[in-house]
Amino acid sequence: MAAVRKPLLRIPYTDVFAAPRIVPRYATTPAAAVASLSAFITAPPPRGLPSSTVVLTGAGLSVASGLADYRGENGTYRVNKTFRPIYFHEFLASHEVRKRYWARSFLGWTTLHKALPNTSHYALRDLGRLGYVRSVITQNVDSFHHVAHPDGPSTVELHGYLRATVCTTCGNEYDRDTFQNELARLNPAWAAFLVDAIASGAFESEDDPTTGGPAPRSRAGLSAIRGIRTNPDGDVDVPGAPYTTFRYPPCEHCLTNPPVTEDGTKLMVEVDQDGAWQLPRQVSTTDSGTKVKCPGVLKPAVIMFGESISQAVKHAAEEAVDSAGRLLVLATSLATYSAWRLAKRAKDRGMPIAIVNMGGVRGEDVFFADLDDQQPGNEGVRVEMPTDVVLPPLVEELHRIAPGGAYSKDGALGAGQVDPALFRDMLS
Secondary structure (H helix, E strand, O other): OOOOOOOOOOOOOOOOOOOOOOEOOOOOOHHHHHHHHHHHHHOOOOOOOOOOEEEEEOHHHHHHHOOOOOOOOOOHHHHOOOOOOOEHHHHHHOHHHHHHHHHHHHHHHHHHHHOOOOHHHHHHHHHHHOOOEEEEEEOOOOOHHHHHOOOOOEEEEOOEEEEEEEEOOOOOEEEHHHHHHHHHHHOHHHHHHHHHHHHOOOOOOOEOOOOOOEOOOOHHHHHHHOOOEEEHHHEEEOOOOOHHHOOOOOOHHHHHOOOEOOOOOEOOOOEOOOOOEOOOOOOOOOOOOOOOOOOOOEEEEEOOEOOOOOHHHHHHHHHHHHOOOEEEEEOOOOOOHHHHHHHHHHHHOOOOEEEEOOOOOOOOHHHHOOOOOOOOOOOEEEEOOOHHHHHHHHHHHHHHHOOOOOOOHHHHHHHHOOOOOOOOOOOO
16 A cells, blocks of 8 residues: 555644643542532623533543543643545545445454443433533534434534445445445455454453453463554554455445436446445546545545535534533643634623643643633533543532432432443454
């Protein structure tokens, strides 16, 4: 495979942000953080604003479910300095790049699909049931909000979702599980490797739940998977893997209903003897990847790096902010502009802002510059703690203060049976 060229686009803010200023100053323990967040959520909104809270979440929210994040203490950008994602224009432009992407995604999907929402996701469900939160905007593509609170709070998936693939020509979506089965059929050697990796314990917790120490693994399993790196969003890197051999299916709709260009030319999707997408005969191996020359290409239904968010999703996110009276930011450094601009929009509307995140946040001084460090939290909060430490007790506190709604303690605690290491690195 030809080397992936250095992109013209830059991954934003891969370095560590400055340590946060804690607000209120004394909110340095879980109990104080919960009290401050309780004051924030229950305080009357500024005059003319709605009483509800909109929540903006990031990758750190899913770390307790075992998923990797980008910029956290053990995030990919900090521990894997050579990692960079495949960019949208690269994916469109090269058959070889698509092979690499889908091979790595094929290995990562099984465990990503097995991972479950954690107590933070269910705490947001319960904040909705108590009437405090109406909507969630998430940058995450793991669908955990979709699973944890399908009936509310409503969720805007800012960067899409991995549970489907979408055709770059016709826009049709397909279930990711079905797509995974097709990848396994087209790539039997890769499927066998994945089965062996799972059997060796590569996708299980690194800790033995009975001892708290490292879990034993078979010698054969370790030798088979040595050097594998797990990155965010189901990307698994296998050094030296023959990505050029990987095959992927086409869009079924474009295959059976060839798209037609404006000048009336019918674009035939070409496949090999097993039904795998292949380059049209009139296009060279360094194809341009345009929709005209290469129809029927499927991509993940996520916003890839360098791809634009649809106007409909932008509008839904802005409407969620504009329909609330305060903003709660959870487990994100707001490094991507698509997220940061929503927080800035909330600030410009006069909405109080609370941020719960481990580590610094992009431009956070803007959000708290005019706050008194001693105010109890009703005007704004900044705490540096994991969300799963503060959100469940926050729900309990708010239920104690004002019991009611559809919240139930048993339901709130039902999410606690989650293995917190389902998607850590496959090697210690």
